[in-house]
Amino acid sequence: MPELPEVETVRKGLEKLVVGKTIEEVTILWPRIIEAPEADVFAQKLIGQKIEKMERRGKFLIFKMTNYDMISHLRMEGKYETNHPSDERTKHTHVIFTFTDGTELRYLDVRKFGRMVLVEKDQGKNYKGILTLGPEPIPSEFKLAEFSKGLKKHHKAIKPLLLDQRLVTGLGNIYVDEALWEAKIHPEQPADTLKPKEIERLYFAVIDVLGRAVEAGGTTIRSYLNALGEAGTFQVSLNVYGQTDKPCPRCATPIKKIKVAQRGTHFCPKCQTLKVRN
Incomplete structure (x- = not known):
């Protein structure tokens, strides 16, 4: 299971790869990955959203977008890859974010345990799974x-x-x-x-x-x-x-x-x- 160091490393990678990009289309191949709202609504709401920043809280990734926060938990084996649309999709590809520049961000998960949820902008910190978390393990927060x-x-x-x-x-x-x-x-x-x-x-x-x-x-x-x-x-x-x-x-x-x-x-x-x- 990806733990804090792995999730933080993923955040840093995504910061380099997708921040500043605008979503043109979202393809959901395994709807159970989407916790809320319903998969079709989730995909529709993300069209036209620009990824402005990547944050992390505990083991949760938070995609800060124009009007929403998208919270992603990788669980056991979830991971993100950037691709070109012509690249072959593996059988474990479950969600595809297509950007206006023609690139894709794909979410892969062998066990399908990972989850994504879309909430209003700057409300990621109030998500139920995040509210119960203790401090980050850094001296300024962890006393x-x-x-x-x-x-x-x-x-x-x-x-x-x-x-x-x-x-x-x-x-x-x-x-x-x-x-x-x-x-x-x-x-x-x-x-x-x-x-x-x-x-x-x-x-x-x-x-x-x-x-x-x-x-x-x-x-x-x-x-x-x-x-x-x-x-x-x-x-x-x-x-x-x-x-x-x-x-x-x-x-x-x-x-x-x-x-x-x-x-x-x-x-x-x-x-x-x-x-x-x-």
């Missing part, structure tokens, strides 16, 4: 005191709590595993049992891991490519994710894989011990 306060309210395991996007947005399976390893915290440690120093380490680990991943263009696992058709490179920096039985970079103990909240989870059993606390 240690608030993060600490939020953790103390929950007794659930730290990994699924970080995955639910409300304390901080943008963390998916890969980067939660990496941040917890960096902070030396077991993925099943109850959030409200973390000591202040552990919370501080985790806070800085989240910022560090996601920041480095954005710089690397994301992590390419299987099919991820950005809007420019390029693979991310952060996979060469992974310390635990996908490293089962390989030596921990810190202590050389074999990395272990378990299930936490139905998610494959990688950690070092020596560096990240589960602590019993009163």
Whole structure:
């Protein structure tokens, strides 16, 4: 699944490729991708709209247009490609935006889980999926005191709590595993049992891991490519994710894989011990 670094890289690519272009036609080949309004209305409303800016909130892309915000969530395997109309359409092409300059932006999705919704201009921030998101993982928005306060309210395991996007947005399976390893915290440690120093380490680990991943263009696992058709490179920096039985970079103990909240989870059993606390 594309996580924050991958979505941010897609946003940057689309900024170069489609900002300033005007939509001439929208072809929808799989209507269920369109959440609202109905597919035919969605397509009609977009005719004549100029893409003015590309924004991102959490894992949501926001196409800022003349009169609308188009919100796009890539879910598991959604991606965008720019094409010429004469280019062959693959079977996983579901939505095509044709521009007045003769180029196309195509949305492809093997699993068809991605969604798009059209709302009035500047109302993207009020979309139901965006309203519940926590702060972006940057120091100007993500505050240690608030993060600490939020953790103390929950007794659930730290990994699924970080995955639910409300304390901080943008963390998916890969980067939660990496941040917890960096902070030396077991993925099943109850959030409200973390000591202040552990919370501080985790806070800085989240910022560090996601920041480095954005710089690397994301992590390419299987099919991820950005809007420019390029693979991310952060996979060469992974310390635990996908490293089962390989030596921990810190202590050389074999990395272990378990299930936490139905998610494959990688950690070092020596560096990240589960602590019993009163």
